[in-house]
Amino acid sequence: MYIGITSPVVTGHPATLAEWERDAGIVELARVAETADSLGFHHLTCSEHVAVPTDVAAERGGVYWDPLATFGYLAARTSRIRFNTRVLVLGYHHPLEIAKRYGTLDTVSGGRLVLGLGVGSLEEEFDLLGAPFADRGARADEALTALRACMSTPTPEFHGVYYDFDDVYVRPHAIQPRVPFWIGGRTARSLRRATTLGDGWLPFGLTLEQTETMLQRAELPQGFEVVLSPSRSLDPLGSRDLTLRALDRRRQAGATIVSTAVSATGVEHYCDQLHALRDLAPEIGAAFDAQPLSDIDESATRT
Template sequence: MRLALSTPVVIQVPGTASAWEADAGIDDVARIGATADRLGFAYLTCSEHVAVPATAAEARGAVYWDPLATLAFLAARTSRIRLLTSVLVLGYHHPLEIAKRYGTLDRISGGRLILGVGVGSLREEFDLLGCAWDDRGARADDAMKALRASLSTTHPAYDGPYYRYDAMVVQPCALQPRVPIWVGGRTLRSLRRAVELGDGWTPFGLNIAEMAKMLGAVERPDDFAVALATPPLDPIGAAQQATDRIGRLKEAGATDVNCVIAAQSAEHYCDQLAALAELTDLSRTEQP
């Protein structure tokens, strides 16, 4: 099982984010990213929302840094840790747009991209961007197939119900021969989409029992990733609780644990990371 970070500051969800994050900046994010890299955490995350409706911000939060800019910056400040979009909304982009932008990120980072994608759940945001809502699931399936055919080649070609292209050049392309594609979501359909078209599942908004039930209903390949998130952990102040929470996710089927860390400052956050690495003997876990 791999331990990773739900990167603080770059997304601030009420009830999950710590108070210090509201006034934090890029230097804090860089420091935390470098610390996680040095300690051996598996990846950092960044989500995508262009604009959150004011009516939804109370529950979802309003702070969402752009994932491409953020992860590209972190790529330059780290050397080993992987970079996960968690998640990129497929309906907002043409597959070749994603292949070019995130293929470039994969190349400049030395092949460290994990492409997390999702169908999307904010109707107002779809309408704002002029994107199709009603058939977004079918479009997402087609986009994932197109991405698989296009991410790692400079001469992509694809012929599907929504996306068709040929005789195009996309250069640079991804460095990895097969960029891992993980699917976000909170339904059994999202898990099945991940198994059929992707390499992993990163659910949200589900409790452990719900996730375990879904995972038990679907046959998964041996190398399929299941990335489950913790509630806020306090490795210094509540060490046993932190390890118990991680253990319960492993029992539920996690191959990867996205750790949310409770902290009072960026410095305290880095201290918490060091404590968590020691608690879990991170140097002995299977990190990429």
């Protein structure tokens, strides 16, 4: 099992935003990224919302950093850690747009992109962006197939109901031969979508027991990632045993990767917590620095 970091600062959700994050910015975020990178954590995250209606922001928060710009900067400050969009809403983008923009990110980061992708649920945001909402599930399924067809090639071709393209050139594109797609969701359909069209599942809004039940009923492909998050931020310095139990409980539930936030009073405390988490995690079998990046054709970096 690997451990990634749910990035601080980039998401201003009222239920999880720490006081120190309110005045923090790119300097503090880069400090966290560099520390997590040096310690061998698996990934950092960044969510996507384009424009959150004011009344919805009171519940979900209104601060959401753009993942492409954020990860582009952090790629230059790190060398190993992966970048996980958590999640891109498929209905907001044409597959070729994702392939070009995030394929470029994969190139400049040396093949460290993990695309977290989802159907989306905020109808008001769909309306603001002029994106169809009613058939978003069917559109998302086709978008995933189209995205797989165009993510890692300069001459993609796809013919479907919603998306149709050929005789086009997309360069640069992703240098990973197969960019991992982790599919977000909280339904059995989202898990089926993940097992048939993706490489991993990012459940949210479920109890651990509900997640376990759904996983037990599913047939997971070999190498499929199950990415689970603790219900609250971990405090390895202050609550060692609780931290170990939270990690081990998710491993027992089927997690191949845990993505977690840590509690902190400031950026230095946050980095100290990362060091403590790194020291504790091997006790429950968590691995660091052990998962190689995908084999990449060196010539692809010149495309």
